[in-house]
Amino acid sequence: MSGAISSTLGLMPNLLRGIDTLSTRNEALTAEENSGVVSNSFAGLGAQTYTALSLQPQITATTAWQTNLSESQTKLSATQTALTGISAIASDLQSSLLSLTALSSPSEVASVSAKAKQQLTELGALLNTQSGANYVFAGTASDQPPVSSSDLASTGLVSSIISTVASVGTTGVAATEGAALAAASDNSPAGSVFSAQLSTSAVLAQGSVPQLQIGQGETIANGIVATQGGAANAQSTGSPIRDLIMALASAAGLAGADPSSAGFTQLVTDTASHMADVGQRIQGLIAQVGQTQATVTAQSSTLSDVNKALQAQLGNIMNVDEATVISQQNATQTQLTASYTLIADMKTLTLAQYL
Structure with a gap:
């Protein structure tokens, strides 16, 4: 017992x-x-630890890309609004110049000239549009205003073109237009109205457009820069924005020119004709930004779905x-x-x- x-x-x-x-x-x-949750740490997940660890960086990356896209949409929206205003200025200038191709009174010329100066000031403000703390047309140097002067109408570039146009009756239209084009194309610190980074050729300026990462190894051009465009020629700087400034400055100088001279009439006709092309190229910029907006919207939707799937997969392990x-x-x-x-x-x- x-x-x-x-x-x-x-x-x-x-x-x-x-x-x-x-x-x-x-x-x-x-x-x-x-x-x-199964465990407050990955170590407590046992055989599922490796899978959980591999999912976490993917979730972090997709979340970061979604944040990039959200910030980009805000910037692109501000860019599109500014471009719409710039396009309206170009369209209005063309209409004003066409009205002067017929015999015009001095008061009508003075009115067009004064309006062009006002629109130069408006254009400068639009080019310095900001989204948060960043300038949307500034390129990768987004902390610097694209237009260095607070008033584009009072810059040396505009004053130079106004002075040149005033003597079109004596110097001739070819010399006047050539001098205006040279002034608008000047990228020197003394001659350019743009920031140092944007004071370059229209083709090179294209390379200043910031790139946005929207996925693994995927980037898109995030907006446009103020001076971008194509190759320069005998009538154009290559940049539609620069050409618009040149045309507005030329219109502002008409008040000081002799409206009865052949040079005056030809200059008005040439500038109005050139504005049709400038307007189309600005519309091209609007379309470019619109395409980027569509891409960002589509990618944002895709990343949202991917992120939800990854979160669900991790949840199945962790929860x-x-x-x-x-x-x-x-x-x-x-x-x-x-x-x-x-x-x-x-x-x-x-x-x-x-x-």
Whole structure:
């Protein structure tokens, strides 16, 4: 009989160890139920650790790209609004010049001239449009205003062209237009109205357009810069914005020219004709920005879907199955209750119960 008692008492350490194990498991299951996750660290995920670790950087990357796209949409919207205003100035200038191709009174010429000066000021403000703290037409140097002067109408470039146009009756239209084009194309610190980065050829300015990362190894041109365009020629700087400034400055100078001279009439006709091309090229910039907006919208939608799928996959690994946890917790607690009951019964045993 003493052997039976020894055997029974020898079970106690095993029962106590079992209770420790069950208690630890119960605490872990309770923590999972309360937190909703399998583990607060990747280390506690067991065989799923590698998969979870590989998903996290993908989620971080897609989230960052989505943020880039959201900020880009805000910038592109501001750019498009400014370009619409610039296009309106170009269209209005063309109409004003066409009205002067017929015989015009000095007052009509003065009105067109004054309006052109006002529109130069408006154009300068539009070119210095900001989205947040960044200038949308500034290129990669987005912290610097594209137009260095607070008033484009008062710059040396505009004053130079106004002075040149005033003498068109004596110097001739070819020399006047050539001088205006040379002034508008000047990229020297003294002659350019643009920032140092944008004071370059229209073709090279295209390279200053900032690139936006929208995916793994995927980038797009994020907007446009003020001086971008194509190759220069005998009538154009290559940049529609520069050409618009040149045309507005020429129109502003008409008030000081002799309207009865052949040079005056030809200059007005040539400038009005050139404005048709400038207007089309500005519309091309608007279309370019619109295409970028469409690309950003589509990519943003795609990344949103990808991010949701990745989050769901990680959630399947990290998040607990509540029904399973409750079932396991109930089973564990049942085992604990049985163990405590057995120990309690063993503690009340007497020698007489073994006889």
